[in-house]
Amino acid sequence: MPRSAELPLLQGTLDVLILKALSWGPRHGHAVARLIRDTTDGAFEVLDGSLYASLHRMEDQGWVESDWALSDKGKRAKFYHLTAAGRTQLRREAATWRTYAGAVSKLLDATVQPA
C-alpha cells in the first residue's frame, strides 16, 4: 500500500510519544509501534528500528524498565513500563512541547501582522 507523504520526526519527539504510549500501562515494542502509528494516523515516518533504539536508550537512561512476559497470543515478549523518573520526564517533555507548539501556532495563526 502506498504511503502518503510522511513528515520527518523532530528529534526528541519520538521519546515523548513512546513515553506517552507507555503511560497507559506496560506494552511490548510492537504494541507501542502500532499505537503511535495508529494514533498519529501514520502522519510520521517512523522506522520501527529507531523506535527500538529509543526504547533501549531510555531503558539505559532509567526512564523505562523491561520485563519478559507472555503476550496476549501466548508468545514470549519484552514488555516495557514507565518508571517514576520516566513519568516525570513525560510530564516535563509534554509541557515543553505544548509551550513550543503553542508559541509556534500563535504566530502562524496570526491574521493581522503584529505591531
Place this chain on the structure above:
Amino acid sequence: MSKKNPTWRRYLRFWGSDVESDLRDEFEFHLDAEIEQLVAEGWPAESARAEAVRRFGDIEQFRERCRRSDERRVARRRRLLSLSSLTRDARYAWRSLRKDRAFALTALACIALGVCVTTTSFSAVDAILLRPLPYPNDNRLLTITSEDVTRGYHGANISYADYVSWRNENRSFSSMGIWTWVTKTITTGETERMQGASVSANLFPTLGVRPVLGRNFVPDEEVTAASDVLLLSYGLWQRRFGSDSSIVGRTISVDGRPHRVIGIMPPGFAFPAQSEFWMPFAHDQLANEPHGNRGYAGAIGRLKPGVTFEQAAADLHSIDARMARDFPRDNKEWTADVKTLREDLMGDLKRPTLVFLGAGFLVLLIACANVANLLLVRGIARQREIAVRSALGAARADLLRQLLVESVLLATAGGILGALGGMWMVRLARFAFPNGVPFYLTFDPDLRVVAGAIAVILLTALVAGAMPAIQSTRLDVNRVLREGSRGGESLVRSRGRTVLVVGELAMSTLLLVGGVLLLRSYRAYVDTDLGFDRAGILTARITLPEKSYDDLSRRVSFFQTLEERVRAMPGVTVVGSAQGIPFSGWNTGAGLGFPDPSISPPDNPIDSHYQAVFPDFFPALGIHLVRGRQLSMSDRDTVAPVVVINESLAKRAFPGKDPLGQRLKFGPGNEPGPWYTIVGIVRDFRHYQLPQPMGPAVYLPYTEYQARSQTLVIRTTRKDPYALVPEVRAALNEIDPQIALYDIKTMDDAVAQSFWRQRLQSQVLGVFAGLAVLLAVIGMYGLISYGVAQRRREIGVRLALGARQSAVMGLVVKQGLALAATGVAIGIVASLALVGVIKSLVYGVSASDPVTYLVVGLVLFGVTVASTMIPARRAAAVDPIEAMRAD
C-alpha cells in the same frame, strides 16, 4: 530472513542476562507480530514479510545501537551489584568472625605481630636509606677526605694545602668548604667543655643551611685576628641562654677569651654530629703548612649542575696526580677519598638495615603461614556451611570472594594495629644510638612508610588468604552433605598445612641461625682481649687553655698536682693520664726514623701511633711491662730523651734483636730532630676500636712532651666509679676553676659503647628470631593438636589393642620431631646458602661454624618436644571406648 533463536539458548538465560539473544528474540517477536498484523490487514503473505522488514529499517544498524545501550546498562548494573555484594560479604564476614572469636583473635595477633615487625624494619630502612638528608639537594653534596692508597687508610684527615689545590683547581664543584673538629671551654656562669667545629665561611652555604638568627661567618673572619666570633646551636641557645635573642651581638668567654656571638643555627642542626658551636676556620697561619700535614677533618663540596660523581672524583684525582708529581714525599701515596655525604654518614648502616628488613619480612611470612593454617582449619570446620551454600546456588567465585573478604578484613584490622605499633616502636630507635639519634636522621613515619604498611597488609591478606580460600571452596558437595560433620579432610589439604608448618620452621631456623651468629659475634667482640683492664677505671679529659698555660713547666705541675690530689682520695689506687685513651677515637701517628735507614725505608716507612703519657698510665690500665723499665717522672732530660715502645714496634723494627738502648726519631732518619732512646717495652693493647688491629706505638713521658690535653685514668676500688666525679671536679676546681672536666666515662662504658652496633644487631635479630620461633611453634602445635583430634578413633583402637600410653605419646612427639627435622634441615641449607649475606656483620666466628647450627637444631628440637607434649598427653588420655563410639 531472520533466523529463529534456537530454543536451547533461552535456557542459558538462567545464568544471567544475555544481551545478544534477548535482542534477537525481541526483534523476532516484533517482525512476527507485524507480519501477522499486515496479513490481517490484507497483505499477501510473501510481501507482508518484506513490508515488515522495510518498515523496520536497517535491522543490523538498529540492533547495534540497541546492543550498545543494553551493554552500558548491564555493565552499570553489574558494578552496583558487586559493590553491594562486597558490603554484604563484609557484613557476613564480620558476623562470622565475631562468632569464632578465638580464631579471629589468634589470627589478628599473628598478623599484628608480623606487620608490626615489618613496619618497624621498613621505617628504619626509610629513615636510613631512603629519606633525604636535611640539606637541599643532598645528593649533590660530596665529602672529601684523604686516602692512603698503599696502606689502605680511608677517611683520613686532609691537609690545608691539599684542600686549597682541590678547591682552586677543580672544575666540578660549585663550592667547596673545609671543616675540622674543635673542643672549647665555654663559660657563662658555669664552665662547660663543648664539642664544636671550625668551618670555612662558605661551608654552611655549600650545605644550604643558614642561621635562624643573626648571620653566617664572612671570609674576612677566617683569620686568627678576626676569628673570635661564634655561631651557637639552637639547643645550646635554649639551654644556656633561655632562647634570648639579645645574645646575638654579645660576647661570651671561650677558652678564657671573649668571643662575640653572631648567630644561632636552626633547631636540630649539629654538624657534623653533636656540635654545639661553630667558629671560623682561620687559615692565615696555614699558608706555609706542607701538604703532608694532614690535621683537618675534611672538605665538603657541592657538585655543579650536570656533573656526575664519577666526573668529580676523576677531576680531583687528576689534581692529586699533579700534587704527587710536585710533592712526591707528601702526596705520592695519598689521594682524595670522595664519597657522597649520604654514603659517608650512613654507608656502614646500609647492610645491617637491609638485613633487618629481610628478617622482619621472614617474620611476616611466618605469621602469614600461621594465619593461612588457621584459615585452612577453619575452612575444614565450615565445610558443611560452604557445601550448603554451594548447593543453594552460590557460584564458586562468590564463595571465594566472600572468603577473601574475610581475610582482607582480618588483615586490615590486624595490620592497622601492627602498623601503628611498628611506627611507634621506631621511636625506641633513640635508645639504640649511643649518643641519641644523629641530627640528620628522622625516624618519624612519613608517607612512604604508610604506603609500605598498606602494601604489606594487602600482601598479607593475599598470601595468607588465597590458598585457604581456594582449598575451602574446592569440595565435593554431595560427599560433604552426606557424610556430615565427619566429612574427612582431603589428603591435599593436610599436606598443604604440613608444608606451611615445615616452611615456618625452616624460616625460623634461618632467623635463629642469624641471631645466634650475631650473638656470638657480639660476645666475640666483648670477650676480645683488649690488652687492658676495663673494670673499675674512670676516665675524664682535661684540656688546658693556651694562654694561661703557655709555660710548659706549668702544665707539668698542673697535672702532677691534680694526679696527686686524686690519688689521695679514698678508694683510688692508681692515677695516670694519656693524651688519648683507647677507644676514644683520638689518634696521632707519625713516620719513624732509625739510625739504620733500612729499618724504615722511604718506600715502606714505619708509621707509628704516639702520645705523651704520665708514667702511671700503664699500671692504671693494667698494661704489663714486658722488658726494660717504665717511664718515670724523673725522665726530664731533653737532650737524651727516652721513650717506651710496644711489642708490635719492637717486632717490626728490631726483629730478633733487643730494642732496649736502640734509638728512634719522629720523621725520616736524615732530618733534624732529637733521637729518643728506647728504655722499655710494653705489651700491645688495643687503642683503636675493634676490629682494627693494633700497630706500632711509641709512648713519650709527659715531662718531655707537654701536650695540652690529657685524659685522666683513675683506677678505683669503689663500686661505682662515677661516684668519684664530684670529688675530682672539686679537686680540679681548687687548682684552677677555669678548667672543666669533660668526656667523663668509665673504661667499661667506653668499650661497651663502641660495640653499640653489634649489640643492637644481635638484639634486634635475636628478638626477631624469638618471635619467629614462637610463631612457628604455635603453628606446629596447632597442626599436631588437630591431627590428634582427627585421629582419635585410630588412637582409641590402638589403645584398645594394648598399646601403651607412652607409645602413643611417642607417636605424637615423633610426628612433631619429623616436622621439625625437615624444617630445620631446609633452614640450615638455606642459611648456608645465604652465609655471604651476613658475613660482613659476623666477627670472630665463622659463618658456617657447626656449633651454631648444632645449637639452633637443639633449641628447635627442644621447643618442638615441649610444644608437642600437650597434644601427646591428650592423645594418651583418650578413652578408647568413647573414641570408637563417637561419630
